[in-house]
Amino acid sequence: MYCNACGKAIAEDGRFCSHCGNVVGIPPAPKRLMRSRVDRKIGGVCAGLAHYLDLDVSLVRILWFFITFACGIFPGIVAYILGWIIIPEEPLFLPVAASQQPVTS
Ligand SMILES: [Zn+2]
Structure with missing residues (x-):
C-alpha cells in the first residue's frame, strides 16, 4: 500500500x-477497562465491565446483584468499592475513530 x-x-x-x-x-x-460516565447507576463499575466484556449492562448488574447476595453482600460491596477506586474513569471526550463515524455523504 x-x-x-x-x-x-x-x-x-x-x-x-x-x-x-x-x-x-x-x-x-486499545480496549481498556474504564468506569462509564454516561451509563452509570452508582460508580459506573458495572457499565465499564459490560463495555469491556461486550455484555449487556443490565446483565452485568443482575449478575453482580446475584453474586453479591450469593456471597453474603459484603464481598460484593467491597469488590464494587475496590473497582470504583482502582478502575479509572473514562475520559470526558473519547477519541472517535474515523472508521466508526457514520458516512453521511
Ligand atoms: Zn509518507
Missing part, C-alpha cells in the same frame, strides 16, 4: 509511513 501523505510505498501492515511518519489507517483503540 501507499502512504496517503507522501505517496511512497510502505509495508502492508505498517501503521506509520517510514518516509514521512504519517499515520496510515486508523490504529485500533
Whole structure:
C-alpha cells in the first residue's frame, strides 16, 4: 500500500509511513477497562465491565446483584468499592475513530 501523505510505498501492515511518519489507517483503540460516565447507576463499575466484556449492562448488574447476595453482600460491596477506586474513569471526550463515524455523504 501507499502512504496517503507522501505517496511512497510502505509495508502492508505498517501503521506509520517510514518516509514521512504519517499515520496510515486508523490504529485500533486499545480496549481498556474504564468506569462509564454516561451509563452509570452508582460508580459506573458495572457499565465499564459490560463495555469491556461486550455484555449487556443490565446483565452485568443482575449478575453482580446475584453474586453479591450469593456471597453474603459484603464481598460484593467491597469488590464494587475496590473497582470504583482502582478502575479509572473514562475520559470526558473519547477519541472517535474515523472508521466508526457514520458516512453521511
Ligand atoms: Zn509518507
